[in-house]
Amino acid sequence: MRSGVKFSLLKIGARGKFFSGAWLFSFFCLLFTILAMSSSGFCSPGARVSGTQSAEPAAELVSLPPPRYDSQFSVEKALKTRQSVREYRDSPLTLAEVSQILWAAQGFTRERKEPPSRWNPKYEWQGGLRTAPSAGALYPLEIYFLAGKVDGLPGGLYKYWPRQHALKKVTDADKRKELCQAALNQPQVEKAPAVIVMAAVYERTSYKYGERAERYVHMEAGSIAENIYLQATALGLGTVFIGAFSDPDVKKVLALPADEFPLVIMPLGQRPAPLEKK
Numbered sequence: 380m381r382s383g384v385k386f387s388l389l390k391i392g393a394r395g396k397f398f399s400g401a402w403l404f405s406f407f408c409l410l411f412t413i414l415a416m417s418s419s420g421f422c423s424p425g426a427r428v429s430g431t432q433s434a435e436p437a438a439e440l441v442s443l444p445p446p447r448y449d450s451q452f453s454v455e456k457a458l459k460t461r462q463s464v465r466e467y468r469d470s471p472l473t474l475a476e477v478s479q480i481l482w483a484a485q486g487f488t489r490e491r492k493e494p495p496s497r498w499n500p501k502y503e504w505q506g507g508l509r510t511a512p513s514a515g516a517l518y519p520l521e522i523y524f525l526a527g528k529v530d531g532l533p534g535g536l537y538k539y540w541p542r543q544h545a546l547k548k549v550t551d552a553d554k555r556k557e558l559c560q561a562a563l564n565q566p567q568v569e570k571a572p573a574v575i576v577m578a579a580v581y582e583r584t585s586y587k588y589g590e591r592a593e594r595y596v597h598m599e600a601g602s603i604a605e606n607i608y609l610q611a612t613a614l615g616l617g618t619v620f621i622g623a624f625s626d627p628d629v630k631k632v633l634a635l636p637a638d639e640f641p642l643v644i645m646p647l648g649q650r651p652a653p654l655e656k657k
């Protein structure tokens with residue numbers, strides 16, 4: 380195909396027009412290369428997002444403060460004191476807390492330039508390994524963040540983009556009340572200053588693993604949830620794993636894309652009482 384194009388250009392360019400034909404061909408090759416490089420994120424990896432949806436400009440992203448990778452709160456203490464918390468203080472979350480929780484959920488830990496083997500070409504590779512393990516490093520879970528009361532973050536539904544460690548707004552609407560109804564009226568969903576929803580893109584994992592994908596995706600949701608629990612505990616926040624909800628209702632409330640399915644809801648807020656000093 381490409382040689383056919385070259386051939387006809389050379390034919391047109393025979394004799395005096397040869398150079399203009401060749402130049403035209405080179406120009407299109409260069410244009411094609413530039414477009415291909417920019418669409419793969421090669422030119423400016425931080426300037427675009429990828430995932431289930433198409434690429435979005437950086438201007439639409441809300442950058443989160445960088446997460447910290449150390450603290451005085453040991454992992455042992457977080458494991459010992461982790462518990463499900465269903466009541467929260469009325470105070471807002473800070474952007475630093477949101478940043479830390481989302482990083483713990485699905486943040487990047489290491490760069491990885493090439494997509495893993497048997498990557499479903501329907502999706503764009505984001506280019507990194509993350510805080511939670513994933514079968515084949517295929518990362519089938521999308522993290523939504525429903526902000527009700529967060530300092531410095533307008534209310535609404537956002538999606539987390541690990542590559543940029545940023546949030547992209549999906550809608551301005553505060554969906555907590557509707558989400559609470561979809562979660563069998565569990566009051567913690569409406570009362571929490573923020574709610575995390577994990578949505579599974581099974582096709583990313585089934586492309587490689589076939590029928591075993593479903594169990595892999597569910598196992599991964601558990602890992603991510605535990606990361607969120609432990610990080611919340613270390614920050615003095617509370618959360619609870621919510622599995623009881625109507626799948627179609629949650630999908631509808633959040634207007635999830637056709638290939639995303641809700642798996643876990645986790646309200647998030649300040650614990651009513653600080654952890655005891657041990």
Ligand SMILES: Cc1cc2nc3c(=O)[nH]c(=O)nc-3n(C[C@H](O)[C@H](O)[C@H](O)COP(=O)(O)O)c2cc1C
Pocket residue numbers: 461462463464465565619620621622623624
């Ligand atoms: C798969 C799963 C589904 C759950 N669903 C709900 C739920 O819908 N509502 C709720 O309040 N807690 C839910 N939980 C939280 C459990 O009730 C809680 O983990 C359990 O009571 C143990 O308490 P702990 O987490 O404080 O140790 C769920 C936990 C898991 C692992």
